[in-house]
Amino acid sequence: xxxxxxxxxxxxxxxxxxxxxxxxxxxxxxxxxxxxxxxxxxxxxxxxxxxxxxxxxxxxxxxxxxxxxxxxxxxxxxxxxxxxxxxxxxxxxxxxxxxxxxxxxxxxxxxxxxxxxxxxxxxxxxxxxxxxxxxxxxxxxxxxxxxxxxxxxxxxxxxxxxxxxxxxxxxxxxxxxxxxxxxxxxxxxxxxxxxxxxxxxxxxxxxxxxxxxxxxxxxxxxxxxxxxxxxxxxxxxxxxxxxxxx
Amino acid sequence: xxxxxxxxxxxxxxxxxxxxxxxxxxxxxxxxxxxxxxxxxxxxxxxxxxxxxxxxxxxxxxxxxxxxxxxxxxxxxxxxxxxxxxxxxxxxxxxxxxxxxxxxxxxxxxxxxxxxxxxxxxxxxxxxxxxxxxxxxxxxxxxxxxxxxxxxxxxxxxxxxxxxxxxxxxxxxxxxxxxxxxxxxxxxxxxxxxxxxxxxxxxxxxxxxxxxxxxxxxxxxxxxxxxxxxxxxxxxxxxxxxxxxxxxxxxxxxxxxxxxxxxxxxxxxxxxxxxxxxxxxxxxxxxxxxxxxxxxxxxxx
Numbered sequence: 001x002x003x004x005x006x007x008x009x010x011x012x013x014x015x016x017x018x019x020x021x022x023x024x025x026x027x028x029x030x031x032x033x034x035x036x037x038x039x040x041x042x043x044x045x046x047x048x049x050x051x052x053x054x055x056x057x058x059x060x061x062x063x064x065x066x067x068x069x070x071x072x073x074x075x076x077x078x079x080x081x082x083x084x085x086x087x088x089x090x091x092x093x094x095x096x097x098x099x100x101x102x103x104x105x106x107x108x109x110x111x112x113x114x115x116x117x118x119x120x121x122x123x124x125x126x127x128x129x130x131x132x133x134x135x136x137x138x139x140x141x142x143x144x145x146x147x148x149x150x151x152x153x154x155x156x157x158x159x160x161x162x163x164x165x166x167x168x169x170x171x172x173x174x175x176x177x178x179x180x181x182x183x184x185x186x187x188x189x190x191x192x193x194x195x196x197x198x199x200x201x202x203x204x205x206x207x208x209x210x211x212x213x214x215x216x217x218x219x220x221x222x223x224x225x226x227x228x229x230x231x232x233x234x235x236x237x238x239x240x241x242x243x244x245x246x
Numbered sequence: 247x248x249x250x251x252x253x254x255x256x257x258x259x260x261x262x263x264x265x266x267x268x269x270x271x272x273x274x275x276x277x278x279x280x281x282x283x284x285x286x287x288x289x290x291x292x293x294x295x296x297x298x299x300x301x302x303x304x305x306x307x308x309x310x311x312x313x314x315x316x317x318x319x320x321x322x323x324x325x326x327x328x329x330x331x332x333x334x335x336x337x338x339x340x341x342x343x344x345x346x347x348x349x350x351x352x353x354x355x356x357x358x359x360x361x362x363x364x365x366x367x368x369x370x371x372x373x374x375x376x377x378x379x380x381x382x383x384x385x386x387x388x389x390x391x392x393x394x395x396x397x398x399x400x401x402x403x404x405x406x407x408x409x410x411x412x413x414x415x416x417x418x419x420x421x422x423x424x425x426x427x428x429x430x431x432x433x434x435x436x437x438x439x440x441x442x443x444x445x446x447x448x449x450x451x452x453x454x455x456x457x458x459x460x461x462x463x464x465x466x467x468x469x470x471x472x473x474x475x476x477x478x479x480x481x482x483x484x485x486x487x488x489x490x491x492x493x494x495x496x497x498x499x500x501x502x503x504x505x506x507x508x509x510x511x512x513x514x515x516x517x518x519x520x521x522x523x524x525x526x527x528x529x530x531x532x533x534x535x536x537x538x539x540x541x542x543x544x545x546x547x
Contacts, residue, residue, distance in 0.1 A: 035415035043341040047348075054540045091520060092540050114336040119523045220392050223420045240355045240393055 013233040015246065017205045020184045022230060023148045026201070026222075034223060039108055042077065045200045046084020048218035049176050052198040052243045053085070053142065054092055056174070056214050062139040066095055070138040072127070072162060073100040074145035074180065080104065081176055081200070082144020083112040090119050097138070099124040101158050129161075131168045141166060141173045143194060145180035148204055155181050166192050174198060182206045202232050203246070215246045316517075316546065317532050318505045321484040324449040327501060327522070327530060335523060340409060342521060343378065345542065346500050347385020349518025350476050353498045353543040354386070354443070355393050357514040358472065363440035367396045371439040373428070373462060375446035375480065376403040382476050382500070383445020384413040387422055398439070400425040402458050428458065432468030442466060442473045444494060446480035449504055455481055466492050474498065474514075482506050502532045503546070517544045 018026070030036045059067055071086040073079035079100065086096040098121055103113060117123070128134060134141070143166065145159055155163060163181045166173060172195035178184050181191040187209035195212040201219045217234065220242040227234055237244045319327070331337045360368045372387045374380035380401065387397040399422055404410055418424065429435050435442065444466065446459055455463060463481045466473060472495035478484055481491030487509030495512040497503075500519035507515065517534065520542045527534055537544045 034419045035412035037340050037409070037412055039338050040340045040344050040412075043344050047345070051540055058539070111336040111338060118335045118525075120525070221388075223416075225419070225421075237392075240352045 013231070015203065015235065016230065016232045017203050017208055018148075018230070019205055020148065023184065023202075023204055026226060026230060029226060030222075034226075038077075039111075042080050042109075042112070043084055044221050045081045045176075045219050047088050048200070048220070048242045049081060049085040049142075049144075049198050050088030050092060051241075052196075052216045052218040053089060053140070053174055054094075055216065055243050055245075056196050057140055057172070059093060064139050067093065068138045069094050069096045069140050069142060070124075070134065071096050071098045071142040072145055072166070073098060074147075074159060075102040075104050076147065077109075077149060078144050078147030078176060078178075078180075080109040080112050081147070082142060083109075083116055085142060085144065085176065086121055087112075087116050087119060090116075090121055096142075097122045097124060099127050099162075101127075101162075127162055127165060129165055131165060131170075134165070135170050138171060140171055141169060143173050143175040143180050143192065147177045148184045150178070150180070150184070152183055163192055172196060176200065178204055178206060179210070182209075198243075199246070202230070202234065216243055217246055218243045315533050316503060316535060317530070318503050318508055319449075319530075319532075320505055321449060321452075323530060324484070324502075324504055327526065328449075330526060331522075335526070337521070339378070339381075342519070343381050343385055343409070343413075345521050346382045346476075346519045348389050349500065349516075349520065349542045350382060350386040350443070350445075350474075350498050351389035351393060352541075353514075353516035353518055353545075354390065354441070354474055354496070355395075356543065356545070357474070357496055357516070358441050360394055365440055367394060368441070369396045369398065369439045370441045370443060371435060372397055372399045372443040373446055373466075374399060374401040375448075375459060376405060377448065377450065379445050379448030379476055379478075379480075380404075381410055381413055382448070383443060384410070384417055386443060386445065386476065387417055388413075388420060391417075391420055391422055398423045398425060400428050400462075402428070402462075428462050428465065430465070432465050432470075435465070435469045436471050439471060441471055442469060444473050444475040444480050444492065448477045448500075449484050451478060451480070451482075451484060463492060472496060476500070478504060478506050479510070482509070498543075499546070502530075502534060515546045517546055518542060520544075 031038065069089060071082050073082040086098050089096045098116060100123055173192060174196040175194040176198050177200045179192055179194050182188040183206060185205040187206040193211060196214045197207060197210045197212060198216050198218050199207055201222050207215060220237050235244050370390055372383045374383040387399050390397045399417060401424055473492055474496035475494040476498055477500045479492055479494050479497065482488040485505040487506045493511065496514040497507060497510045497512060498516045498518050499507055501522050520537050535544060
């Protein structure tokens, strides 16, 4: 069945948390050996992220009258995943708004932006620094700024200021793969504290420092041989779900 | 629509209509459709329970039982919508094929859960054609593997494009076997597999069936295990159907059903490919019923 090391939902072997090197190696193997396409992977991750968001915050549970969600997208792959996530949330009848201050010049990612625009998803031209405005306008914020491939060290502008704003908001933050501003292995005690972490494919080491309410695994596509090779010991996904709570 | 009622109150009218229908006993759950008597590709002996009705947020409660009110597309309309998704909306074939294949695997898992198979693990034969329908089949095979099925692929004519080569490699590296020859006897297929997925021809199909697919389809007409066709039962005219070709047990219509689906007489008709933007749905008056919650498939009456 789907995970040789777990039976009827019980973990026998502990779940593996990946180092930066391992996370990069897995992605490289998927792209070069398994010939997954990058757009394909981003679509899989973006869709699974949207499923995770809806699992934790189903439409009827949102406090505001309108199911508004703010999606903050960074310049690289994590941002592109955020764009795809926003698009699927729109299909699920949420009302996402995107803040994408530095658009990727990568032609692969440009189309993701067009798809969102053509689906009438608004793009903010600036992020209010007035935290109350964000608290009032949105039910949740999705942090798709920086991922496991982020350069270690200080976060560059405009993201440092954006993260400083996000640190103060009171509505839930959902981080995709890695909380932005955290080192992928050691985390960041000064950084944002998301409520929800959606680990893509397999969790990274910094997830051990995650203190929020929900940690989910999303993206049910990793070949069994990859799972075995890196001893991921992923839990069993229920039915045909692509998301599982950890 | 349920969401409208929840939010605005303007649609409250439909809820009392719904109660009235319930009271009159006009709302029925989706029992299994009667399987047509003659022909191949059906399994008269294995009539399992119907797939769980995907009523979810009262999708079909608003429509009369029988026909969903959904539009059935002509071949031209299907091609136009496809074109618009790629040229106007800038979707890539990679993206949509991944979502389409996932829908197919999900629908199959709903209609034919592993427990319904005589063998364990549940074995599935996926026959992939030379175009995009075949690509959908490759993606479907991979997701079926993740869902715990044991897929085997037959892919006799492969386009030399990176997309299809990539999808093939993904399957092969996931230990999904590729048959070099199609089983010559229908009885062999019946023995080895609990289900056949027809991913040969899709909505672009026109004209005569070229080999080796003619022979393959003739063999499939004789199998008794269920056949699930992706988008269009292969060998059928996309609008008029074909009573002399395979008669599948399941049809997974992608984005919207085509006119051929009006001739479909199998047990399970699912809609998949939940990515058509609302503006496009409205432009072509698709009248798609709402998908339940975040499901990527919807069972049609």
